[in-house]
Amino acid sequence: MTEDRPTTGGDRRKTARHKPAREYLRDAVDSLFGKRPVREGTRTATEELFFDLVFVFAFVQLGALIVSDYTAQGVLRGLLVLALLWWSWAAFAWLTNNLQASFGVMRFGLFVVTGITFVMAMSTLVTFVDRPGGLYGPLIFPACYFLVRSLHLALYAYAVSAQHLARHILVPAVPMVASTALLVCAALVPHRVIADQRRAALAVTLLWLVAVIVDYLGSFTLPVWEIGIFSARHWCDRYGLILIVAIGENIISIGAASADVSISWELLLAVMLAMTVTGALLWTYFDVVALVGEQALERADPKTRFALARDAYSYLHLPMVAGILLPALGIRELIHHVGPLEERRPDEPLSAIGLFGLYGGIILFLLANVAYQLRIARTIRTITWTRVAAVLVLVALLPVARRISAIGALGLLAAVSFVLIVVEVVVADGQRRELREAGLAARMEI
Secondary structure (H helix, E strand, C coil): CCCCCCCCHHHHHHHHHCCCHHHHHHHHHHHHHCCCECCCCCCCCHHHHHHHHHHHHHHHHHHHHHHHCCCHHHHHHHHHHHHHHHHHHHHHHHHCCCECCCCHHHHHHHHHHHHHHHHHHHHHHHCCCCCCCCCCHHHHHHHHHHHHHHHHHHHHHHHCCHHHHHHHHHHHHHHHHHHHHHHHHHHHCHHHHCCCHHHHHHHHHHHHHHHHHHHHHHHHCCCCHHHCCCCHHHHHHHHHHHHHHHHHHHHHHHHHHCCCCCCCHHHHHHHHHHHHHHHHHHHHHHCCHHHHHHHHHHHCCHHHHHHHHHHHHHHCHHHHHHHHHCHHHHHHHHHHHCCCHHHCCCCCCCCHHHHHHHHHHHHHHHHHHHHHHHHHCHHHHHHHHHHHHHHHHHHHHHHHHHHCCHHHHHHHHHHHHHHHHHHHHHHCHHHHHHHHHHHHHHHHHC
16 A cells, blocks of 8 residues: 655656646746636726826826916817827726736736827827927827727727627727827828918817817717626726826826915915815715716616716716816916915906816716716716706806905805715715615625
8 A cells, every 4th residue: 555645845846847848838828818808896907007097197287288278279179188088098998898907918918008198198298289309299199099099909809709800890990090180180281281370270179179079979879889898896996996096186286286385374275175176076976976887887788788888987987087177277276376475366366267177177077977877877866956956056156256266266166065065965865875885785795
C-alpha cells in the first residue's frame, strides 16, 4: 500500500514546469483577447473610473472656454462642445455595459481612448480660435473626436457577433462621419471665405450646431435595440458617477475662483450658499430618483430597457450635466465681486450671462430631472410636482435677481433649493421613504 505524502514546494514547481506549452499560449491569448461579458450586478471597473477622471479636466476646460468668450455665443459654443464630449462618453457607457472593461482588448482599448480624450479636452480652448505656434487648434478636436468614435465602433465590432456587424457598426458610422466632416468644414472654411470675422464666427457656430444635431438625431433613429443593457446596476452607476464628476467640477470652480481672493465674510457667505445649491443638486438626483430609475430598468424587457436607457440616460442626462455645470459661471462672477478690497463690488448684480448660468442652469437641471422621472417611472409623481413648482418660483424670481446684489441672487437660489428638499421630505415622506427603502433593499440583494 503506497503511503500518501504531502506535496512539497519542489513538487509544485516541477508540476508547473511540466504544464503544456499550449496551455500557456491559451492563457496568454485569453489575457490579451479574451472577452468577459457584463452580467447583472457587474460593478464599475477601475479603467472606467480612469476614463471618467478625464472628464473632470474636460468640464473645467469648458468653463474656461465660456469665460474666454463671455457672451451668448460663447455659452452656446461651450454647450456644443459639451454635447460632443458627452456623446463620446455615452458611447463607451454602452460599450462597457456589454463587455467588461478590465479584460483583454477592452482594457487596452479604453486606455488608448482615455489618452485621446484627454488631448481632445486639452484642445477645447483652441477649438474655435487658434493660437499662434504649434498645430492648427480648430482641427485637433474634430480629429480626436473622430478617433474616439472610430475606436468605439472598432471595439463594438470586437464585441458583437459577425451577423450584427453591419447593423451595429456600419450604420452608426454614417452620422458620426457626417458630423466629423461638418466639424472639419467649420475649422477650415468660414474664416477663409467670409471676410467679416463676426459672420465667420457665427458660421462656425452654426456648423457645429448642425454637426451635433446630425450625430444625435442620426443615432436616435437607428434600430439597434438588440445591443441591450446587460446590467441595470452598472448602467445606473456609470451615469451616477458622471453626475458626481460634474458636481465635483462645480466644487473645483468654487475653490479655484476663490483661490486668489482675500477671505472675507462676504466670500464665506458666497461659498456656503454655493455649496448649498450644489448639495441640493446631489440630493434631488440621488435621494430617490436614481434608485427608482435602476429598479425600472431591472424590471423592463430588453427592448423597453434599451429605449429607457437611450432616452432617460443618454439623452436626458446631458441637460442635467449642463445644468450642473452652468451655475459655475454665476458663482465665478460672484466671487470676483467679493474679491480684493480695491475691486470689491458686493452690491453689484450679476450680468445676464452670470444670471443665466446660475438660475438657468438650475432650471434646466430640474426640468431635465422631471422629464427623466416621467420617462423612467411614473411612480414618483409626488416628487415631480415639487420640482415643477420650484422651476416656476425660480422663473418668477428672475426679475428680482436681476436687480439685487449677486450675493442676494445666490441667496434666493439657495433658499429655493433648501426649501425644495424640505418640502419633498415633508410632503412626499411616505412615498419617498417607501421608494427609497425598496431601492436600497434591491441594491443589497445584488
